[in-house]
Amino acid sequence: MVRRTRALVALTLLASALAACGGDEDSGRPTLDWYNFPDDSGALQRAADRCTEASGGRYRISYRKLPRGADGQRQQLVRRLAAEDDSMDILGLDVTWAAEFAEARWIREWTGETKRRATEGTLRVPLRTATWKDRLYAVPYNTNTQLLWYRKDLVPTPPRTWSEMLNMARGLARQGKPHYVEIQGAQYEGLTVWFNTLVNSAGGSILDPGATEPSLGPPAVRAATIMRDLADSPAADPSLPNQMEDQNRLAMESGVAAFELNYPFVYPSMKANNPRLFRHFRWAPYPRVDAGRPARPTVGGNHLAVSAHSRHPDLAFEAALCLRNRENQLTAALEGGLPPTLRALYDEPAFREAYPFSEEVLAALESGSVRPLTPAYQNVSIVISHTLSPPSAIQPEKAVGTIGEQIDEALRSEGVIP
Amino acid sequence: MADPAGPPPSGGTRSGRSGGNGRKGKGRAALSAGAKQERRLGWLLCAPAVLVMFAVTAYPIGYAVYLSLQRYDLRFPAQAEFVGLRNYGAVLSSPYWWDAFWVTLFVTAVSVAVELVLGMGLALVMHRTLFLRGTIRTAVLIPYGIVTVVAAFSWQYAWTPELGYLAELLPSGEAPLTEQWPALWLIILAEVWKTTPFMALLLLAGLALVPEETLKAAMVDGATPWQRFIKVMLPLMKPAILVALLFRTLDAFRIFDNIYVLTSGAHGTGSLSILGYDNLFTALNLGIGSAISVLIFLCVGIIAFTFVKLFGAAAPGAEVKR
Numbered sequence: 128m129v130r131r132t133r134a135l136v137a138l139t140l141l142a143s144a145l146a147a148c149g150g151d152e153d154s155g156r157p158t159l160d161w162y163n164f165p166d167d168s169g170a171l172q173r174a175a176d177r178c179t180e181a182s183g184g185r186y187r188i189s190y191r192k193l194p195r196g197a198d199g200q201r202q203q204l205v206r207r208l209a210a211e212d213d214s215m216d217i218l219g220l221d222v223t224w225a226a227e228f229a230e231a232r233w234i235r236e237w238t239g240e241t242k243r244r245a246t247e248g249t250l251r252v253p254l255r256t257a258t259w260k261d262r263l264y265a266v267p268y269n270t271n272t273q274l275l276w277y278r279k280d281l282v283p284t285p286p287r288t289w290s291e292m293l294n295m296a297r298g299l300a301r302q303g304k305p306h307y308v309e310i311q312g313a314q315y316e317g318l319t320v321w322f323n324t325l326v327n328s329a330g331g332s333i334l335d336p337g338a339t340e341p342s343l344g345p346p347a348v349r350a351a352t353i354m355r356d357l358a359d360s361p362a363a364d365p366s367l368p369n370q371m372e373d374q375n376r377l378a379m380e381s382g383v384a385a386f387e388l389n390y391p392f393v394y395p396s397m398k399a400n401n402p403r404l405f406r407h408f409r410w411a412p413y414p415r416v417d418a419g420r421p422a423r424p425t426v427g428g429n430h431l432a433v434s435a436h437s438r439h440p441d442l443a444f445e446a447a448l449c450l451r452n453r454e455n456q457l458t459a460a461l462e463g464g465l466p467p468t469l470r471a472l473y474d475e476p477a478f479r480e481a482y483p484f485s486e487e488v489l490a491a492l493e494s495g496s497v498r499p500l501t502p503a504y505q506n507v508s509i510v511i512s513h514t515l516s517p518p519s520a521i522q523p524e525k526a527v528g529t530i531g532e533q534i535d536e537a538l539r540s541e542g543v544i545p
Numbered sequence: 546m547a548d549p550a551g552p553p554p555s556g557g558t559r560s561g562r563s564g565g566n567g568r569k570g571k572g573r574a575a576l577s578a579g580a581k582q583e584r585r586l587g588w589l590l591c592a593p594a595v596l597v598m599f600a601v602t603a604y605p606i607g608y609a610v611y612l613s614l615q616r617y618d619l620r621f622p623a624q625a626e627f628v629g630l631r632n633y634g635a636v637l638s639s640p641y642w643w644d645a646f647w648v649t650l651f652v653t654a655v656s657v658a659v660e661l662v663l664g665m666g667l668a669l670v671m672h673r674t675l676f677l678r679g680t681i682r683t684a685v686l687i688p689y690g691i692v693t694v695v696a697a698f699s700w701q702y703a704w705t706p707e708l709g710y711l712a713e714l715l716p717s718g719e720a721p722l723t724e725q726w727p728a729l730w731l732i733i734l735a736e737v738w739k740t741t742p743f744m745a746l747l748l749l750a751g752l753a754l755v756p757e758e759t760l761k762a763a764m765v766d767g768a769t770p771w772q773r774f775i776k777v778m779l780p781l782m783k784p785a786i787l788v789a790l791l792f793r794t795l796d797a798f799r800i801f802d803n804i805y806v807l808t809s810g811a812h813g814t815g816s817l818s819i820l821g822y823d824n825l826f827t828a829l830n831l832g833i834g835s836a837i838s839v840l841i842f843l844c845v846g847i848i849a850f851t852f853v854k855l856f857g858a859a860a861p862g863a864e865v866k867r
Binding site for chain 2: 198209227230231232366368369502503505506509536540541542543544545
């Protein structure tokens, strides 16, 4: 008898817990669960609160933090989506996931009026990363791109091309001055981004436009050659094969480097950590491969998508649009340091003041390139970073051949990834 | 480590004997009916366990085999199809599989060998110690009681330059976890540190099998301590050693958590389990990933089979015959 009572109590508790999951559904106000990267600045939570308020009681947005690492975020989303979890409504996706999630039918297409509102005034290149097979699957939330950061005390005029930069570094090395070029050389996605930027800057691309087979060719061989040349030159930081964005930042702040290819987060960090060097810390457009062709730095960032299993898709579309509206993007840019995807914000005085380099960022975004758009992006990226690591061991022709073969396998789901 | 195989004691024969002095034919029929009933009861009693075992082991294994014969990529659901053994072909012809295979084999062989030697030493100490026996045994077991992931994280921090006390002992600029061989040795170190106590415990059980009189007799015959160890103790301990080796080899062959935390398989340190995990959870390729899992399963099966065949009757459960 006692047992049965206990079971009943447990059941009741379980039922009420389940009901709680649905938010205050009883009062007719659904809760939209927004899963996104963990933000410490408070900007995302603020956006959620504002949009909840602005909905006039039609919905409540609950911001739920995903793990810190991109792989962890993707794994959690993927597992739950594959299991048709209906407790996720708005999903924060890395720029490289839209194609994958769309092809797997985990996210809804944006159509009609919502599509019009999502694309209006949005930068073109970030929009391309949210598009798969000519359909829009997500709305760009924020974006990012790399600039060339350099030390004015060592480099009076910034280099325009890679070969100029390497020559300057060699010159500095001969004079016994700090001369390293800080770039992401570790075996991870950053290496893929570097390669992608160079291939596109050389006028090529990694995949053909239909994303059915590798394109690569001579531009890819040039890209691989540049990477190898840097690694072989005195410009290379000895820990290049293990460096990611943060190690680059630290090396630059410690004063051993003259150049750094990195995202704008290095600017406030230099200001805080090394005010003395900060006085000489300048930025310039990403170096070109050919003097006559603008560089095409890879565009990063974050999208918002609506889960295919959401119980309130219409509200979720609306809420996603609210979360990335002008006001919320400005907050995220000012507090979270994330460059916005709305073109108009680059003319906003408050933003320009916080981002002295906003013009260069905008120019880089407008001429930027996207990472290979394919559902198999993870494989493609792993294949590239694996083959090109360590950069000093690259044999350009052979490496590009290997990458081509393995991308081909990956697109047919036959490749084993390391 | 409970023995699930133990069938109910041979109730049938016992009742058969007790009824043997009754009338012949009729008695036997009645008895076999009783025996049948008992057998049925036995089956009924273990049916829940069998069902649970099926649900948690046989079904997933079967499903993995089924998936491994498909092109089944979560990202291309529309293109799922039966492809026969093509996934196995892709895996076995991939250099990544073989790289991971040799890494796994190396880590397994070295760590199990080192553990056997150290474990034997520890077991002898624990067996011979006269005072504080309980304390010593408990202290030795501490590493084994720590969750592997937690221990692996402490190792990882310890070896991270500018963060860890062990990295501090190295020349500056050294990051041992970012190079293949140093990283492999550190993985083995973490593995040995963690599981030697387990080995020692199993060997300690084996030491208890060695009768004190035999050792004393050998001593009287003039055997040196080394001779006593090699000629008396080791042969008598053989079953325990084999059980310990088998368990540890199977365990070490599936090594995952230490590597996942220490290097996540980068720099040529990925084991087969890491390869399977990456293909399942990062590449979302259930076909290839399942093929890898099934191949690991086969490797484990081969290892177990070889142990039992090579070392014969000393396999677990067989000691009773001795």
